[in-house]
């Protein structure tokens with residue numbers, strides 16, 4: 001039997017679910033632990049990958065066809081899922097940080113073999129959001145105000161504190177957290 005490893009997060013899943021949204025169907029990998037659903041990972045649209053699903057009822061096969069479709073998308077979603085996982089489970093942070101470093105090393109080695117100049121402007125990107133303290137009667141948070149979209153996001157003080165504690169937030173962000181805590 002094939003090991004059921006989720007292409008999104010790399011962990012074992014229990015089964016594939018097909019979900020209908022309007023006219024289209026989408027695949028999800030359902031992860032269960034002791035009979036309870038612990039997470040579902042989005043895999044992709046049914047039939048969106050030039051695969052005739054009616055010929056094959058074997059979902060595992062369809063899953064592999066999804067994975068093989070674009071390895072760059074696959075790498076991206078894999079990395080993003082691992083990072084999400086680490087942010088949800090701080091005990092995973094070190095493991096995932098190691099994986100990211102290793103992946104970066106593989107990619108830069110490949111780039112130098114291909115004689116590509118690897119410039120990564122994303123790494124030097126300036127902060128796109130204004131960071132502000134937010135206080136209501138019942139709740140303190142850090143507000144991220146996106147300058148171009150005109151939208152803002154609230155991050156609760158407890159989550160914000162954890163992001164600073166684990167070193168994944170910027171100095172500016174953590175300065176606002178410290179200020180809020182002191183108030």
Ligand SMILES: [Zn+2]
Pocket residue numbers: 006007008009010011013029031040041
């Ligand atoms: Zn998954």
